[in-house]
Amino acid sequence: MKATAAAQRSLLDLQTVDTNVTRVTHRVSHxxxxxxxxxxxxxxxxxxxxxxxxxxxxxxxxxxxxxxxxxxxxxxxxxxxxxxxxxxxxxxxxxxxxxxxxxxxxxxxxxxxxxxxxxxxxxxxxxxxxxxxxxxxxxxxxxxxxxxxxxxxxxxxxxxxxxxxxxxxxxxxATVEESLLAVYERSRSRSGFGAALFRAGTCGACTMTLTGNDFAAVRAAAPDDVVLCPECGAVLVRTEESGL
Incomplete structure (x- = not known):
């Protein structure tokens, strides 16, 4: 699947909001x-x-x-x-x-x-x-x-x-394409994380550090390719911090 780098970065904002919603909802019930x-x-x-x-x-x-x-x-x-x-x-x-x-x-x-x-x-x-x-x-x-x-x-x-x-x-x-949002929601329903910052070769959701073929696959992906973490399935949002 393809999506612009900017669109993928917007998923980080969405994940931040969803994480806070989960946190506050938990506080309400506890x-x-x-x-x-x-x-x-x-x-x-x-x-x-x-x-x-x-x-x-x-x-x-x-x-x-x-x-x-x-x-x-x-x-x-x-x-x-x-x-x-x-x-x-x-x-x-x-x-x-x-x-x-x-x-x-x-x-x-x-x-x-x-x-x-x-x-x-x-x-x-x-x-x-x-x-x-x-x-x-x-x-x-x-x-x-x-x-x-x-x-x-x-x-x-x-x-x-x-x-x-x-x-x-x-x-x-409202700023995210439906197809990209569907990928995000599907991943979030499984692991609680729909997207995560890929920093220094590590998934920000499950904290797994990619090595070998997994890391090579991320490095080889085009900027507009939507890449999923092989461990938790979250969308790996690549930035200059990703170490690629």
Whole structure:
């Protein structure tokens, strides 16, 4: 295939743009914030499991406390009732029975109040643990939001850079003949390099130094011959630096 030396040199500009597009595209998908977000999300997922467990302990303690408070209220009602009945009783037998029941009720109330105090202490400790974990969860949530904002900002900057590179690529492509561009694209699809500077007998893409017949073939080629690297297939763009 034939192409002017100038046309072949334009492939170097195209390769530079494509290399930068590949580099920036890789950066977009490998932003450090992406890994950082994943790590914090995993940490928060583990924490939220603990948070749910601690909330369950709090709710169980609240339920138990509510039940005890209800029992205390029932006992207080019975104590008030029996006290009133005792005050109005004229039967010694009934009075003795009421006094005995009142003793039992007061003992029951004492036991309930002891249990109530124990549950309240457990509830206080459970709520403190839950609140501490909830605060940690909120801090992780805020950290994720910060990282997501930083990621979006970085991505926006890179997308802007990509947009400029794509515009540059379009400008370069407009100056390259379709047949030469096809050769370039075919080579780039195989090795990632469509063209490379041939400097001092070495391919700038795969860094292979040509010797023997391979080097002789390049040296013998006419300036407008399109020569491909025998190793990677990139178009070897020859200049005064090629050592020919």
């Amino acid at each position: 932003l450090p914030e992406i890994a950082a977000i994943a790590a914090v999300v995993a940490e928060r997922d583990a924490l939220r499991g603990r948070l749910a467990s601690e909330l369950g302990v709090v709710e169980d303690a609240r339920t138990e406390l509510s039940r005890i408070e209800s029992d205390v209220a029932v006992v207080d009602t019975r104590i008030a009732r029996d006290t009133e009945r005792l005050a109005g009783s004229s039967s010694a037998k009934d009075a003795t029975a009421l006094e005995s029941e009142l003793v039992s009720l007061r003992r029951r109330k004492e036991n309930l109040e002891d249990a109530e105090l124990d549950v309240m202490e457990r509830l206080e400790a459970a709520e403190a643990a839950y609140n501490e974990t909830a605060a940690s969860d909120a801090a992780l949530r805020d950290r994720i939001a910060e990282l997501e904002a930083a990621r979006d900002e970085s991505r926006a900057g890179l997308e802007k850079e990509l947009e400029a590179l794509r515009a540059s690529r379009a400008s370069v492509i």
